[in-house]
Amino acid sequence: MAKLSSxxxxxxxxxxxxxxxxxxxxxxxxxxxxxxxxMKPFPIYITKASGSRKWDADGYExxxxxxxxxxxxxxxxxxxxxxxxxxQIQTGTHFGACHExxxxxxxxxxxxxxxxxxxxxxxxxxxxxxxxxxxARAFTGRQKIVRFRYHFAGFxxxxxxxxxxxxxxxxxxxxxxxxxxxTLVIPVNDEAIxxxxxxxxxxxxxxxxxxxxxxxxIGISPSFYxxxxxxxxxxxxxxxxxxxxxxxxxxxxxxxxxxxIKPDLTSLGKILTGGVPGAGAIVGRADIMDMLSFKDDNWNxxxxxxxxxxxxxxxxxxxxxxxxxxxxxxxxxxxxxxxxADLLRERMQQAITERCIEGCVYGDFSVFHVYLGRCEMRExxxxxxxxxxxxxxxxxxxxxxxxNATLNGVHLPNRGYDGIVSAAxxxxxxxxxxxxxxxxxxxxxxxxxxxx
Ligand SMILES: Cc1ncc(COP(=O)(O)O)c(C=O)c1O
Numbered sequence: 001m002a003k004l005s006s007x008x009x010x011x012x013x014x015x016x017x018x019x020x021x022x023x024x025x026x027x028x029x030x031x032x033x034x035x036x037x038x039m040k041p042f043p044i045y046i047t048k049a050s051g052s053r054k055w056d057a058d059g060y061e062x063x064x065x066x067x068x069x070x071x072x073x074x075x076x077x078x079x080x081x082x083x084x085x086x087x088q089i090q091t092g093t094h095f096g097a098c099h100e101x102x103x104x105x106x107x108x109x110x111x112x113x114x115x116x117x118x119x120x121x122x123x124x125x126x127x128x129x130x131x132x133x134x135x136a137r138a139f140t141g142r143q144k145i146v147r148f149r150y151h152f153a154g155f156x157x158x159x160x161x162x163x164x165x166x167x168x169x170x171x172x173x174x175x176x177x178x179x180x181x182x183t184l185v186i187p188v189n190d191e192a193i194x195x196x197x198x199x200x201x202x203x204x205x206x207x208x209x210x211x212x213x214x215x216x217x218i219g220i221s222p223s224f225y226x227x228x229x230x231x232x233x234x235x236x237x238x239x240x241x242x243x244x245x246x247x248x249x250x251x252x253x254x255x256x257x258x259x260x261i262k263p264d265l266t267s268l269g270k271i272l273t274g275g276v277p278g279a280g281a282i283v284g285r286a287d288i289m290d291m292l293s294f295k296d297d298n299w300n301x302x303x304x305x306x307x308x309x310x311x312x313x314x315x316x317x318x319x320x321x322x323x324x325x326x327x328x329x330x331x332x333x334x335x336x337x338x339x340x341a342d343l344l345r346e347r348m349q350q351a352i353t354e355r356c357i358e359g360c361v362y363g364d365f366s367v368f369h370v371y372l373g374r375c376e377m378r379e380x381x382x383x384x385x386x387x388x389x390x391x392x393x394x395x396x397x398x399x400x401x402x403x404n405a406t407l408n409g410v411h412l413p414n415r416g417y418d419g420i421v422s423a424a425x426x427x428x429x430x431x432x433x434x435x436x437x438x439x440x441x442x443x444x445x446x447x448x449x450x451x452x
Contacts, residue, residue: 006443010041010403016057017044036069039414040399044406049076051424054411062411063429063436065368065419070215070245071270071279073333073366074324075424081274084323085316093316101318108325109283112252115241115266118289121313122280125244125269126154129207131282131307132265133158136205136238138291138305145205146197146237148188149389150213153242153267158183159207188212189221189387194228198235205265206232210241210255212385214418215367217393219385225259232264238288244269244280245420249337250365252329264288274324278317333423337366340430341421344368345383347434355441356452362386366421372397372450393417397449404443408436 004012011018021042024031032038045057052075054064064076074081106119122128133145133156147153147162157179160170167185184203186193197203206228212219232239241263247254248271256263265284273279283289291305311317328334345368348361352372359372362383369386370393377388398416405412410433412419444450 005447006400006404006407007041010407013407014042014044014056014058014060018042020045020057036414039402043414044411051075051077052422052426052429060409062406062409063425063433064411065421065433066411066413067420067422068275069270070249070420071273071275072422073249073271073328073337074274075422076275078274078327078424080323080327081276081320084319085276088316088319091315094311094314099315099318101315101322102313105313105318105321105325108322108329109268109272109281112257112325112329113243113247113266113268113283114253114256115262115264115285116283117286119281119283120289120292120307121309121317122282122307123278123309123311124154124280125242125267126156126280127309128244128267128269128280128282129153129159129242130156131305132207132240132267132284133205134305135265135282135284135288135291136240138303139288140204140236140238142202142204142237143182144184144203145182145207146184146186146194146203147207148209148213149185150218151188151207151209151242152214153207153209154244161185187389188218189224191224191227191231195231198231198237201235203235203237205238205240207240207242208263210243210246211250211364211367215245215420216364216385217369217418218389219364219387221385221387222259225261229261229263238264240265240267242267246365247271248325248328249334251334252331271324271328273317273320274327276317276320278311278314279321334366336423337421337425340425340427341366341368343427343430344419344421344433347430348437349383351434351438351441355438355445357441357445357450358452368419368421370401370417397444400444400447400449401440404440405436408439410436 021031030038037043046054047057048055052063054062109119110116152163153159157175160172161180161183162185163171170180186197241256243254243266247268251257268281269279294300345361352359358374361368361370363369364384371391375388401416402412402414
């Protein structure tokens, strides 16, 4: 019998996941509940998770590199989180009123994140970014926002350009032209263009994914952080860091603590609640955040920035957030996750080099990215921060990487090229992942998808 291709093997290996996906087609419009979980021919269905591992409906075990889309710095089901959430569920999940946990949570964020003079809780990262734009427009009296090419910021209307070319076409339909006509998209790491755009003095906010596009797939040059801080200050534009992934991960104080740059506004999410749904906050300068405060009738009606949200700062998220932030505040979990990511990057790179394939494995702190192709900038590269904006990572190849990783017991995000590491990952996970990655490369070479 002819050997099955990896795609055919995937189709055969997971009958229960396949059946669940067929059932999903009858009730969920896209079969999944997040665009990123869409996967051809079908995604695997997970039944449980613990530490660095997950298990699927067909009984297979995986090393997990999705990590709750970055929320699970401590890994799945950490006892610190479980105890805090368990206690709080007994006490109350929604008081419909103020409670002290909100203050403890906000005070912890203030202590850890340099730019967090004031804290406003939301229910997601997307909501935090929406509020950042509203605050900036209200505070500056300006309309425009500037984003960098490829930077992701959630699914709010104003940020639906800039994620993928062509740059002036939104990545979703259903928007009004006016939703994005005040969103300008420019290349990153180009001081002249940044200065040219901001010097018109009509830009309210410069929005930056703090470690670069998709957590560093295309990085930010170290010197550009100071450039962004200086140029925004010079022209009265507010500087916004989206630290929804990087916050508490790159360091207890995020990228801004590492780079010693204080943005005017910062969006937080994910690790903020340690993996409990409802993670979001916009934090920033006291004078800007003051736009949210109640004053006299005239201010409240005509000047104030309004914000509501049933679950803002709810007791369950607050308890989970306090437990998580206390646990990660000494930097130990971040160092462990980075140590494992360093090993992974090294071993996976070795697998590429040994096979004489063009490509690299790179990334900073506890994330890794794979690029399979030639790179003109290889000689100037430190394998941490990639400044090659032109490299291509085709969707079709990424899908085959994800499929083959799954077949070999490693669960990568469906785009197949990236992974996020937790403090629960171990050197045993590194060994298993390296073997799996090597097997992926061998299969893709055998199938003629990649060459030497
Ligand atoms: C950089 C970045 N910004 C914003 C968001 C949106 O956050 P949420 O999914 O909590 O709305 C995400 C989510 O993945 C993100 O990675």
